[in-house]
Amino acid sequence: MTVRVGDAELVEELPRSVTIRGEPYILSSSDDGTPVLHDAICPHQGGTVTVESESCLRCPQHNWDFDPETGDSTNIPGEELRTYEVTVREDGLYAELPTSAGGTLEFATESTDERPSVTLVSHAALLIEYDGFTLLTDPWIDGPAFLGAWTQYPPAPHDVSDLADEVDAIWITHEHSDHLHPPTLSQFDPETPVYVPELNYQRLSDRLADIGLENVHRLPTETPYRLADNVEAVCFESGSTWNDSILLVDCGGFRILNVNDVGVNWDVQEHVESVDMVASGFAFGASGYPLTWTHLSDDEKRSLVDDRNRGQLAKCEQLVDLFDPSYFLPFAKFFTLAQPDHGRYREQMEKNTPGDVADYLDDEPVRVLDLVPGERWAGADDSIDRVPDRERFFRDDVEERLGREAYEAFTPFVDERFDLTHGELQRYFTELAGSRLAEEIESHALTLELEGDERTLTGYVEFDRGDITYTATETPVDHGDSDAATHVMMRVPGHLVQHVVRADLSWDEIRIGYWSESSRDPDEYNLAFWRLLHAPWEARTDTYRIAESYDISTELSGRTMADLVEQEQVQEILERYGLFCAGCPAGLGEDILEAARIHGLDREQARTLVTDIEAAVDEAPGAAASD
Template sequence: MTSIRHLGHAGFTVEHAGLRLLIDPWFHPAFLDAWFPYPDNADLLPEVVAGRWDYLYVSHTHEDHFDERLLARLSRDTTVLVPRFRSGALARRLTALGFTRQVRLGHRQTHPLGPGTTATMLLDTSHKEDSGLLLDLGGFRFLDLNDCSPPLSDLPAGVDLLAAQYSGAMWYPNAYDYPPEVMAEKTAAVRADLMDSLARKVHLTGARTYLPSAGPACFLDPELDRFNDRQRTIFPHWEDVAADFAVACPGTAVVRTAPGDTVHALPRSDGREVPPAPPGRWLTDPAGYLADYRERRRDAWQAFHRDEPAPPTADEVHAHFDRLQRLNRPLLAGYRTGLALEAGGAAWRTALGDLAAQVELEDDPVDPAYTLRVPPRVLRAVLDGRAGWEEALLSMRIGLHRDPDVFDLTLLSLLRYGHQPAQTRRLVRERAGTGETVERDGLRLQRWCPHAGEDLAHALIADGVVECPRHHWRWSAETGACVSGGSLPLRVEALPAGPAPAGSVPNPSTELEGRLP
């Protein structure tokens, strides 16, 4: 019998016909000792370390998926299924750990694991580096999307069990300094977008059963306790959103699991469903559970506060941003903005862009669009290369302010991906809007969203507005100007009357051609 065991968060073990596969095992604190698995899964760690695994799959380099301390304890004889990302960073990090047996798979590439068992890689084809995995286990199809968003047109059909994100995994909006009423509005919008994205994945894959996974984390450091509020943040429990899912996906069963629970894969022809796990104390008494968890893991979350870091200097800060700009000149071409950085009692203002020169705070003529309030310990970790800005932002230890309140994709991409220019070069190509087009409702528009590379063949077009189905950016269908979400324009034009020219992408039907079989 095929069995799929949930390790918590996005972690799974899969057993089929004598084959054993380990997926995204996460046990140690992530993002500057801020994130912890929730519920606690520490009791499963010994058997994962001692287990014999034929294959290991790590979806991407985020620390709640790439648990380096755990991976360092696994047998190096294990073959690793590695998504073939442009930067090659994941493959290099696995090689550095001693995992030399690697099967590198590109988007939609399939690899046989054993008799009647295959794995198909799915990539986020935008500038982001994330992946999902489709396992065909003797006819039972398990799709693990974790927090990956492949193009909707590339999602497979006929999925028996779907594991995918329902809870947020981003610092926006809860790390920003919005007034309470604005924060409530923005949090509700993000949660609605997450549910919309999940429902689309369910409908397009035809998922028979959904397993809530890839969140939420919890925050054991008392300084971060406010982010454990499941009602006022983008980190809800499944039970907080289950009713919305039932409305959006009434034909899909849900199997609720706790760490260690096993789902026995049943053929699609078998009408039996897996009963949900009984609620644990982490659900019935979350405050008491969290307090005990915090005490059990005191040494782990207090590690962030040990030792006194050397104070950051202006020279270090300026040298850091000089290097980022040199690595990412194509991204910054024609761009200029200001960034304010506050750490402890010090403050710096940095001018960013292709012609920008860095100067001291009081002399900089460029008003900062973004202000980052960074604890000195966090800034020291970034300057020393122990963490990138992506990890620092995800730690929720940084406070953010922006004026105007408009998402700056160039700045955030420089911070998040600037150490891997392969990603920012891809972003530049996306924003250029060249290449494929799609024709919808009398319009010809660029095929891929300039924000995150989603396939706009699935865009919502109504009332003169084009809306991306992934993050719900909206553009004027007449001018292509961005009216909601950010500031990047969309290349769009009205179609002339008459038949569609050859070479364009038609409006896809609900049953999309080109999806994985």
């Protein structure tokens, strides 16, 4: 639709930030001087891109830079801002912008005077209590995360068995082990309802089933779902490049937006104009970059850590501006590095505190809930139950001591003999070839140096526009000996890579766990490469192309699975394809083609499924499928 950008005089000083329909844009000019408009929402984690200088646009969250003329990123190859042509008229500047996909969600909850209570159990684990119903989010409580690298700090004071007795339901945002933590989750009753986002093609459901949790529900995005009397939840995609999610919980009209460590998704604001509480990550730390990267100097690392912390505070302010909450809860950053070998990283790891967030938002009309694990905000009287001597947790000597004690109490997280072979690595990487994720990498190489007590395994992986080759090497391939446009070297404990490969985990468990000592040349972030390692199973099944390959037209489109199962005799057919839709809450928000895509059916399976269902449904005969 045609939208007015502003007065014609705006072009006299470019580039400049402008706001259109409540969203940020940057008005700039192309190389020939023609006005252009860039979407100022960063494609990484939704931060607001601003004008750094006449030649640089920058997102302060992670310092992604963009060219004001083209919108192309200058330090993240292949990434760009969405750009729109601008028409100059006598009465001002105009641009053709996408029609808003918004529409305020309608909740069935009845507003009451009763407010929930929220306990910060640990890190990203919140205990939300309302009218006899208790929801626990992302419980990482018992034992380390990220292959033994992270421990909760301050320590989680809650006992898992006690929580298991009082919790009515669990919510898991995503797969990282500080959110989906098998040792903690395995201690809950198998029948405990667990809710996950309807993303990742049943990946989260399968992982939870492997743990032994049998009552898993996938919530469709942007669709309110009833959890209990007068309690509803709605899930949103992260809006970033990573597999993550956002949860909104409506407790009798009091709305809590759990952003965890996602960033900002502007689409949420179109569906939910305001909330009562925002809970969000607030500090640096959830990445080995820059501290584990050897091509950077100590001064460069300190500068990058400072930038990350400033960016996180700016994100907190942005969330407050977007959703106008009465309360802001900083969380999802309560951890420390427990491994003795990681002590040098812990010493360099400066992190914001909840008090820093309160100071930063001092001029905003919001109350910052400065909680540490074990503390509880009581909505009934707006009070906070504090833990004794809480200030000790902000001392470096206490953090080091408690981290060491936690490490000494660990049993080895990965207790495996390192016997990984070149053949296994070759099969692992080449199975990812030909996928859209692999094609987006273009020219890139990875040198792996896997170290064990008795052996070292080195290999060279080359990515070239979808092709992937693995070469066993006697010694690591140095930057100068690589022909690829970009090259990363990683030195990693071999048994950990072996565990990630054999258990089909995300390489984030290594990267975020500070396990890899790395360098890159040139010093550019190849986002496509890290996305491949973030979710290699998506490349193996090429899930990004599943929906494209269907090309199926059917009168069943738009008819929800819940309606189909309730009114037709199709459940036995669905089960033959692995679709157990009876009683599944996801069925309220997906039709037959969406269900086939989410469950990972290939083109021919989807066609056969639709044909079989159509044959069983009198009301929808004779659907046509075209090549």
